[in-house]
Amino acid sequence: MNKPVLAIAEQREGTLRRITFEVIGEARRLADKLNTELNVTILGFNISSLADILRFHSPDKVLVADSKILENYNSEAYINTLTDVVSKIEPSIVLLGATSIGKDVAPRLAARLKTNLISECISLDINDTLLTAVRPIYGGKTRATVTSNTPKYQIATLRQNIFKPSIENSSKTAILEKIDTEILPENLRVQIKEIIPPPKTVVNLTEARIIVSGGRGMKAPENFKMLEELANILGGALGVSRPVVDAGWVGHEHHVGLTGKIVTPELYIACGISGAIQHQAGMSTSKCIVAINKDPDAPIFKIADYGIVGDLFTIVPLLTEELKKMLRKK
Amino acid sequence: MNIIVCIKQVPDTETKITIAQSGLDIDRSNISYIVNPYDENAVEEALRIKERLDKGAITVISMGPARVTEALRSCLAMGVDKAIHLKDESFEESDSYGTALILYEAIKKIPYDIILCGRQAMDDDNGAVAIQLAELLNLPHVSLINKIEIDETYCKATVHRKTEDNIEIIECKLPAVFTCHYGLNQPRYASLPGIMKARQKPFQEIDSDSLGLNKKEIGKAGSKLQVIKMEIPSARRAGKILEGEPQDVVKELTRLLREEAGVI
Numbered sequence: 389m390n391k392p393v394l395a396i397a398e399q400r401e402g403t404l405r406r407i408t409f410e411v412i413g414e415a416r417r418l419a420d421k422l423n424t425e426l427n428v429t430i431l432g433f434n435i436s437s438l439a440d441i442l443r444f445h446s447p448d449k450v451l452v453a454d455s456k457i458l459e460n461y462n463s464e465a466y467i468n469t470l471t472d473v474v475s476k477i478e479p480s481i482v483l484l485g486a487t488s489i490g491k492d493v494a495p496r497l498a499a500r501l502k503t504n505l506i507s508e509c510i511s512l513d514i515n516d517t518l519l520t521a522v523r524p525i526y527g528g529k530t531r532a533t534v535t536s537n538t539p540k541y542q543i544a545t546l547r548q549n550i551f552k553p554s555i556e557n558s559s560k561t562a563i564l565e566k567i568d569t570e571i572l573p574e575n576l577r578v579q580i581k582e583i584i585p586p587p588k589t590v591v592n593l594t595e596a597r598i599i600v601s602g603g604r605g606m607k608a609p610e611n612f613k614m615l616e617e618l619a620n621i622l623g624g625a626l627g628v629s630r631p632v633v634d635a636g637w638v639g640h641e642h643h644v645g646l647t648g649k650i651v652t653p654e655l656y657i658a659c660g661i662s663g664a665i666q667h668q669a670g671m672s673t674s675k676c677i678v679a680i681n682k683d684p685d686a687p688i689f690k691i692a693d694y695g696i697v698g699d700l701f702t703i704v705p706l707l708t709e710e711l712k713k714m715l716r717k718k
Numbered sequence: 719m720n721i722i723v724c725i726k727q728v729p730d731t732e733t734k735i736t737i738a739q740s741g742l743d744i745d746r747s748n749i750s751y752i753v754n755p756y757d758e759n760a761v762e763e764a765l766r767i768k769e770r771l772d773k774g775a776i777t778v779i780s781m782g783p784a785r786v787t788e789a790l791r792s793c794l795a796m797g798v799d800k801a802i803h804l805k806d807e808s809f810e811e812s813d814s815y816g817t818a819l820i821l822y823e824a825i826k827k828i829p830y831d832i833i834l835c836g837r838q839a840m841d842d843d844n845g846a847v848a849i850q851l852a853e854l855l856n857l858p859h860v861s862l863i864n865k866i867e868i869d870e871t872y873c874k875a876t877v878h879r880k881t882e883d884n885i886e887i888i889e890c891k892l893p894a895v896f897t898c899h900y901g902l903n904q905p906r907y908a909s910l911p912g913i914m915k916a917r918q919k920p921f922q923e924i925d926s927d928s929l930g931l932n933k934k935e936i937g938k939a940g941s942k943l944q945v946i947k948m949e950i951p952s953a954r955r956a957g958k959i960l961e962g963e964p965q966d967v968v969k970e971l972t973r974l975l976r977e978e979a980g981v982i
């Protein structure tokens with residue numbers, strides 16, 4: 389039998405991230421293709437309930453590293469634990485989310501195991517036993533298809549919101565296995581002192597299904613209330629272009645684009661955003677794009693599914709009202 | 719305090735990219751290059767650290783072809799003290815691990831307290847080299863930093879790591895590798911005297927043999943990945959422009975979003 393496929397789950401503050409299921413879904417697909425086992429590993433503290441959830445997502449085995457030292461992401465504690473897990477099960481493929489955790493740990497793991505790493509994949513496949521992947525490069529202006537040249541420990545990180553998530557399946561429950569960690573806190577060179585949450589509870593942009601975004605055309609910080617209201621009605625999140633962050637109108641956690649976040653929502657509504665190439669780099673793979681801009685020549689219209697040429701200060705409030713009516717009727 | 723900054727030269731983010739005849743790389747005949755923007759943040763931060771502490775030396779280092787000289791010179795003009803260009807035909811087409819290995823061989827021979835890199839290079843968009851360099855040097859690393867303070871003993875740094883949702887305040891023993899995030903600082907422009915002075919600053923070129931590298935481990939030969947295709951994604955097609963009275967246009971939009979796009 390081929391070596392197993394390993395999916396690395398991601399939890400923060402005791403909650404499983406959505407990317408976890410996307411990673412498991414894809415890992416299951418690859419494992420089936422390779423006719424091999426799927427193992428899932430999760431790191432954290434007091435996570436037995438999370439491990440139980442994972443068991444119902446059809447892995448063959450769930451490896452649980454439950455320790456105080458793994459409570460929050462610590463690069464050294466995580467890398468050491470994951471190296472142990474990988475050395476133990478010798479997977480052919482290791483999949484992680486392309487998140488601030490996955491992208492931090494995967495390169496180090498690859499270097500330690502002297503193996504390859506494919507970052508930010510948007511599609512994966514297997515050719516014999518070798519992993520092939522498509523990944524956007526040059527800020528999404530180009531796509532490269534790459535293949536690994538060794539079937540051992542092929543590591544890939546998966547871009548969020550692209551892969552089909554696994555679904556709960558009550559018929560099959562995996563075995564649980566404990567992973568011991570013998571890391572002493574005093575040996576860690578990296579120590580987390582404090583975790584500061586964003587100013588108020590913002591929906592995680594990279595996971596958001598709908599994003600309402602504003603650019604320099606919003607004119608002033610107080611006008612973003614209007615977009616927040618629209619986002620609220622749609623159950624979405626607020627995004628912004630870079631000048632908005634640079635001006636200090638809205639926090640960096642909302643920043644979409646080449647230097648900000650790459651998002652793939654089902655609906656992206658761009659208000660007063662010209663659609664510069666660097667902004668597009670962060671949002672052009674959204675499933676549906678709406679642009680509201682008073683300049684008919686704004687580049688955003690070239691990629692928008694629906695465009696409204698007009699003053700956003702007229703359009704947005706009307707749209708909010710209309711949606712309120714529509715969604716109330718539902 | 720010795721600071722090393724690893725920089726990469728990348729195509730200007732404004733540049734239109736086309737694919738080369740081979741279908742395996744971009745067409746490089748008409749590209750203007752810049753210093754990777756995140757690496758500029760790293761250079762700027764190194765300068766600020768040195769200014770704050772009022773002592774230290776900053777070395778920029780880059781692996782790449784002849785054109786990279788220009789990128790290194792522009793860092794010298796910003797105020798960096800010394801440049802090292804790792805240049806050898808055998809380096810070409812290295813993957814991230816190969817690149818990290820080349821940088822490692824060069825860096826392990828020189829003194830350092832802090833190594834600053836960018837979050838990712840805006841060409842391959844990997845975000846791997848810096849972290850792999852840390853692994854090879856057996857140093858701790860913190861990625862995505864948007865603030866750094868150095869302890870006065872130079873033994874540790876306190877950094878802010880900006881993740882999707884939080885800011886993590888992390889204490890890290892030095893020496894260490896940090897990757898700089900957007901928003902860390904606003905890089906300065908080179909001044910005219912800076913540009914003049916840059917010409918006199920030490921500029922070293924190092925090749926593969928003097929680093930004692932095994933050519934099987936680097937470049938195309940050592941690459942653990944192979945590009946089998948490169949293509950421009952099919953452009954999104956412009957959709958419908960809705961016209962009419964705002965009230966009607968908005969009604970039509972919500973209808974389309976529900977019935978045609980099925981997203982609300």
Ligand SMILES: Cc1cc2nc3c(=O)[nH]c(=O)nc-3n(C[C@H](O)[C@H](O)[C@H](O)COP(=O)(O)OP(=O)(O)OC[C@H]3O[C@@H](n4cnc5c(N)ncnc54)[C@H](O)[C@@H]3O)c2cc1C
Pocket residue numbers: 602603604605606628629630631632643644645646647648649659660661662663664665666667670680681682683686698699700701731755
């Ligand atoms: C290396 C690099 C990285 C970058 N990274 C990013 C990034 O990550 N994200 C990003 O967004 N940018 C990034 N940029 C900046 C980018 O090039 C653009 O400058 C930026 O995206 C423009 O933002 P904007 O569309 O909000 O502003 P503008 O380009 O000024 O556009 C404002 C738009 O609002 C419209 N408008 C004004 N008033 C109204 C109104 N009343 N009603 C309707 N429409 C109105 C205008 O017609 C205009 O189209 C980067 C640049 C560089 C060089």
Ligand SMILES: Nc1ncnc2c1ncn2[C@@H]1O[C@H](COP(=O)(O)O)[C@@H](O)[C@H]1O
Pocket residue numbers: 724725726754756757779780781782814817821834835836837838839840842843844845846847848
């Ligand atoms: N060829 C190179 N020479 C020097 N530094 C590099 C090189 N490639 C990458 N780096 C550094 O590593 C960071 C991450 O690059 P990458 O893994 O290619 O996205 C960059 O921001 C640079 O700081």
